[in-house]
Each structure stands twice: as C-alpha cells, then as structure tokens.
Amino acid sequence: MSNRIWVSWLTRWGIVLIVSLITLAPVIWVLSLSFKPPQEWLAYPPTLIPRQPTFENYLVLFWPGNPVGVVSEMVRTAEPVTRAFLNSLLIVPISTALSITIGFLAAYGISRFGAGGNFLPFSVLTTRMFPPIAFAVPLLVYYRSLGLIDTHLGLILMYTTFTLAFSLWMIKGFIDGVPRHIEEAAILDGASRWRVMFTITLPLIRGGLAAAALFVFIMNWTEFLFALVFTSRFAVTLPVQVSRYAGAVGRYYGPQAALGIVASIPVLVAGYLIQRYLVRAFTFGLVK
C-alpha cells in the first residue's frame, strides 16, 4: 500500500521535474551564456556555470564602443539597444491595446448580434491561414507607396491586424460564456446596450481579456519577420536588434543572450501584473 503511494508520488514529481527541465533548460542556458566571455560561448565540453563570468555582454548592449573587453571590439558598429527597446515598448503595448479593444467590440457584435453572419468571424481568421511571408511582399508594395516603411505606425497597424484574429476569437469565447439573461436583466433595469457592455459584460470577462492581452502582447513582442522586412533603422524592434549581433565570422552569442534576458523582463512584468486576473479567467466557468 505505502509502496503504491511512493510510486505515484515519484511518478508525479518525476513528470513535473522532466517537464520543467525541458521548458526551463533553454532559459537557463541563455542566462548562463549571457555571462560568458567569447572563448566560452561555444566551448567543448560546454559549461553551465561560466568559468570566467563577465558583465561585458550586458555592457555592450547599451555602450557598444566601450573601451573594455573583447566583445566590445566585435560589436563596435552596432547601435545601442536603447532605441529598439523604446520602439518595442511603444509599438507592442499600443498594438496590443488596439487589438484587444477592436477584438472586444467585434466579438461582442458577433456573439450577441451575429454581426457579419457566418462569414465575418471566419474571414478574420484568413490572416492566420497563410504563412506571414506570403503577406509580406504585397504589403511591402503598399507600405512603400503609403510611406509606412520603417515607421512606428506601420508596425502598429500590422501587429494590430495580424493579432486581431486571436483577440477576436479568444474574447468571443468569453463573451459567449456570459449568460444572456444577465445582460437582459440590465437592459430591463433601463441600461443601454453600451452601458450593459461596459458595466456588466466587460467586468465579467476581465480575466479573459487579460489572458488574451498577455497572449497578444507576447506574440507582438517576439514578432521578427515583419519587423525585419518593414523596418531598417528608425523603427527597429528588439527581435531585429538581437539578429544584429552577428558578424562575418558568425553570431555573437554573448550579447544575443544578454539581450534575450533583458528583453524578457517586460514580458515577465506584464505577466506578473496580469497574473491575478488570469486565475479568474481560468475559474470563469464557475460563473453561472
């Protein structure tokens, strides 16, 4: 009997351990890499804990031409990450907010009034039916003539458009879960549709909105292809900046890893802030 409990305990925690290792291993590796000097980047056998830990990789991100160290020598021509960082911090939250707002309004119309029939909600999905590169070329032509290349607005519009499918469908699911009777009760109380939407429905699906927002935020934060194609200097975002740390001889893994760590901080913060709403989202099914 006690043997069986042991076995089940071991299996459970064993699985948890393996899954956590698989998920966390790359993060740990990147963290360790970001503190390694160049000779250790590709060292064999690999080291988990740097033998000669250094902050050089972080230093060059913000001060590329600094007078100390080998890494600085390598990335002498790179721009400081400050611009890319600020760009990302501007473009991603705005496009996420737009995507969620439009998604919520559209999802409400579709869920409650069947707006657009069967066609509209599915037509929104077409933006995710092709590989993004298929859109890149025609959009490049449009963007050139509209003067949107390498602008913040250009990326904001693009990110809003391509994440709308996710916001709309996720939020629609949550709105569908709000019983119609609750809205009808508010209407009979004398509330207008807009009021019902914002004082009754919206607070009830707050958790769902938070989940959708976090999801869209991460998608936009890590988007690489469009940012690479549609920006060159002025509106460069973090993922593009990461790719810049490479030279004729290969990639500069140290600064790339350091930037990876720095870039993940805002996502961690966003996730932490949203966390308490997320729990509500997962228990949302309890609202009858």
Add this chain to the structure above:
Amino acid sequence: MAREGQILIRLENITKEFNGTIAVRDLNLEIWEGEFLCFLGPSGCGKTTTLRMIAGLERPTRGEIYLRDQRITDWPPQRRNIGFMFQNYALFNHMSVYENLAFGLWVRRVPREEIERRVRSVAQALELEPVLHLRASRLDLSTMQRVALARILVIEPQVLLLDEPLNNFRPGLRELMRAELKRWQYQFGRTMVYVTHDQEEALTLGDRIVVMNAGHIEQVGTPDEVYQRPATLFVASFIGRPSMNLLPVEYRISEGRAFLVSPDFEIPVDERREIIEKSRSLPNLILGVRPEQLRIHDPQESSPPDLIRIPAQVDLVRPQGRKLILDVKTRSGALLQMVVPSIRRFVAGEQLEIAFYPHQILLFDPQTGKGLC
C-alpha cells in the same frame, strides 16, 4: 386583488415565429391590474416566449401589445419599466447586493440619496439588510431569489414578470418559497405574471390561470374554473393529478330519451341534450370524470336512483399515505383511476363496484377537443 375591467396589459393577435417555426400563434389576452396571473403549460408551449414579448426582449412577428391603452409593441425594453425575474435570477455576480439593487436606479440617474433610501427600504422589506455588502455570487439560492425580487421592486415596475423562479429549489423548499411569493404579492400589491409548468404552483398562486399548449391559449380562468370546468380535453388531462379519466361514449336516443352509452354503462342526459346536439362529431363523444369523483359502492347500501354503477376489478393499488390511487379495469377492459381514502386494504384482482353521479361528468367533442357545457 384583481378587479375585472382595469386592464393593464393587452395582447392582441400576437404571433411569434422563430426561423419559420411558430412559438406563439394568434394569442389574445388581457392582464388585469393587481392580479397574479399564471401561465401554465408543458415546456415549449410558448409561455416564456409570451413573457419575453411582454418585457420587450422579443418582438412579436405579428400583433400588438398595449400597456394601459398605449401601444408599446415597438418600445425597447428599457422604456417599458417592467420587472423580469429570470429562472436563474441573473444577478450581477461581480457586484455587491447593494450595487445589484442600485443598478436600475443608477442608470436612471436617480439622485444618490434617493437611491440609498429606496434600496434600504426594499432591502428592509425583504430582510436583505445583513447581506447588502456581500457579493451576489456568495449568496444561497433563497437569498438570491430575494435579491432578484428586490432588484425588480426597487425600480417600481408596472408589472412583475416571473419566469419559473422556483425551478432551482428542492421540493420541500419549493413549497416554502411558493408561500413566500404569495405573501409578497399581498405585501407589495403588484401585478404579477408568473410562468410555470407546475400545476400545483399555478393552482395555489394564481388569481387566474392561462393554460397554454403548443403556442396557443387553451383556457383562461380562475383555478376553480380551470379545474372544475376545463374548456378543452388538453386542460382536462393536463390539470389534476392523477389526471382525469377520459372514456369514449356514444350518444343515442331511444324512446325519446337521450343517453350516453358505453359498453359498461348508460347515462341519461336529457337535461344536456341541447348542448350535446351542437357537437358535430355525434354520436361520438368523450366523457371525463375526475378520479376523486369515482367512489366505491357498497352493495349493502341503498343507492340513490341516479347513481351510475360499474362493476370493475382492481388492477393496481398505489398507496399515497392518507389516500390511495386505485387503477381499476371495467368489464369492457377500460382502465380508470380513482382516488379513495385508505380506510381499508385493497388487493389486485379484487372485484368491486365503482360509482359516480351523472351531474359530475364532463363531455368533450373528440374532434375539436372542446368541452361541451
């Protein structure tokens, strides 16, 4: 109490179709000021749809709705000032009880002190003061019901519509809440329209009952009228438990006297001749007699001359505490249900004589289903 003549709401030739299926067909009804009106019918008969049309949540496909002689068919629900209590109460779970009650006043831009005063007074009447600060999602069912009612009362509606509000209660509590509802109606004196599929509920609560079936009204009447003089076969079989015995009979005239004839008995019906002869499906009729009007006849006793007696055999005994339901089979094989006091034991197979008075029977036209009386 309801007084005839003061019409609060009038439904005129209301029809509602959903994608081609007809939910309510050509319905006409008057709702009187101050009455407790019950819609009774099996599920899917259109009673909830009718209620939703009165509230304005559905728009009738055809027909008009009047509120005190004002045509309100096109009015949005916000303008109608009608209270609606949903089956699952539809409380705003993210708000406190106080906010739930205040919501309707708040959207109507009632001044803050006035809101406070009205919420407090309704909360006091329904004993909700201790829970005013709680979240609506934390309440138990009967408190939720009181909050739902309070939320409606606080806006002082013209009429309260209640859609099967007792469905969520277990049987014992149901009776209790039913009594509570009746008390509230006396207390607040408002017109209430109540939808239910439970006949006991309708018979206890209603001043008048609207019996609905398949989208139309079968009968409108007081509980007594509906029970004692059902207008149609449907009402006769739907109301009353166990349900009414219905037997096919034939109308015959012999030697100038009128009779209803079945293989088991003959009933003289001279005094009802005129009414019966209006029926178009003669000679076929359906006779209805309530299980509690059938009695066991003791052969030793002398019987009044007009008593109809039928020899029968006990088929099944169903004890119900103080009463028994007996299923008996006549010689011709017709099954009848009867309710008798459980003063003695009965066994299946036992022979006995059952009896009833001819004036107690109801007659129906088998084709139209209409009652003849």
